Amino acid sequence: MPRIESKVRDLVAGDDGMRAAVEIVLDRADDGDVKWLDVKDELSSGRWGRLIETGVLIEGEEGFQLADRAATESGLETDDSSDTSTDSNVALETEVDDDESSWSIYDKGAGVLTIGLFVGYSWKPLRDLIGTVMDVPLGPLEELLPFYAVVMILALATGLYSTLLQANLMNMEKMSAYQSRMKEIQERRKEAKEEGDDDALDAIQDEQMDAMGDQLGMFKEQFRPMVWIMFLTIPVFLWMYWSIGVGANAEAQVSLSTLVLPLVGEVAWTDSVLGPIQAWIVWYFLCSMGFTQIIRKSLNIDISPSAS
Structure with a gap:
């Protein structure tokens, strides 16, 4: 699942609460499938739906399971570098806009x-x-x-x-x-x-x-x-x-x-x-x-x- 890491990174970058949501799902998935009833008190239905919609969670035998646990964890780990990359891109665009001054x-x-x-x-x-x-x-x-x-x-x-x-x-x-x-x-x-x-x-x-x-x-x-x-x-x-x-x-x-x-x-x-x-x-x-x-x-x- 080469896109899972990128999807997790994009989810976390676009919504501050998604990091906590992904971490909760990772924690619950240690025991097998994850059900909405198990996590509804800790994350919103909207964030739960986005995890399913993007393919981070897929259907399991008794609920939902992670499509690729390693890629999901890697997506969280690279979030900081992603933020840094995003910041550098913003800074780079600013430099391009102001490049005339160089x-x-x-x-x-x-x-x-x-x-x-x-x-x-x-x-x-x-x-x-x-x-x-x-x-x-x-x-x-x-x-x-x-x-x-x-x-x-x-x-x-x-x-x-x-x-x-x-x-x-x-x-x-x-x-x-x-x-x-x-x-x-x-x-x-x-x-x-x-x-x-x-x-x-x-x-x-x-x-x-x-x-x-x-x-x-x-x-x-x-x-x-x-x-x-x-x-x-x-x-x-x-x-x-x-x-x-x-x-x-x-x-x-x-x-x-x-x-x-x-x-x-x-x-x-x-x-x-x-x-x-x-x-x-x-x-x-x-x-x-x-x-x-x-x-x-x-x-x-x-x-x-x-x-x-």
């Missing part, structure tokens, strides 16, 4: 500026302006090292601050709570399907609709660090665009040798190697992915929320 005015400002920076990819005057400004700190580095090594250093830097921003700006406890709630709803839905409990399925469906706000909350939590990552990374990319001479009517601003890529061999920086993706982008992402994994392992940073 985005400070600086976050919103960075978001607006990031949208403006995207224009630089297609508008040459802005790309040239940002490239020239970024060349002040990056130009001396390019003069000291080969350009492929400069790209490696930029990939290391972007991987470092991306990891730190994700670790510090995402509320991992909230993300875990979102995932735990969705996992718990899915498990109850699976149990209800196995039991053929249409009423429970309808209730769970309504709960899933209510939980759609959690998905919005998760998106906001994940996107907040991404705004800052893009805000810092787009100028770096635009400098590489400007330096390499990517785009219409663009000229390379640095002296470029050929680049050797794994499994591809020697190519020019602007050659397409993966469909329309040019060699310099592939080189950057190979370096970025490798350095990011090393950074996360070295700093013992895990940005994957765990649903427990």
Whole structure:
């Protein structure tokens, strides 16, 4: 009877007097079947009827008996955790409603500026302006090292601050709570399907609709660090665009040798190697992915929320 525990938990959560009613029935059931006459002085007919209606009590030889004593006792034992879960869900919904406040005015400002920076990819005057400004700190580095090594250093830097921003700006406890709630709803839905409990399925469906706000909350939590990552990374990319001479009517601003890529061999920086993706982008992402994994392992940073 996999649903008995859940039914007992729901009964107790919805009616403060049901805990005492279930405990009385458990006590009387030690001697065999339970009859209404045996318990009518201690619990109401309404609560007695609800125990029968929900299937916690089933017909016995001389009265009624517990459908599953162990599950019924377990339902009472987990009531506290259920209450805690209910409270956390209420708190979580409140956090989702108030989640807008987690985005400070600086976050919103960075978001607006990031949208403006995207224009630089297609508008040459802005790309040239940002490239020239970024060349002040990056130009001396390019003069000291080969350009492929400069790209490696930029990939290391972007991987470092991306990891730190994700670790510090995402509320991992909230993300875990979102995932735990969705996992718990899915498990109850699976149990209800196995039991053929249409009423429970309808209730769970309504709960899933209510939980759609959690998905919005998760998106906001994940996107907040991404705004800052893009805000810092787009100028770096635009400098590489400007330096390499990517785009219409663009000229390379640095002296470029050929680049050797794994499994591809020697190519020019602007050659397409993966469909329309040019060699310099592939080189950057190979370096970025490798350095990011090393950074996360070295700093013992895990940005994957765990649903427990």
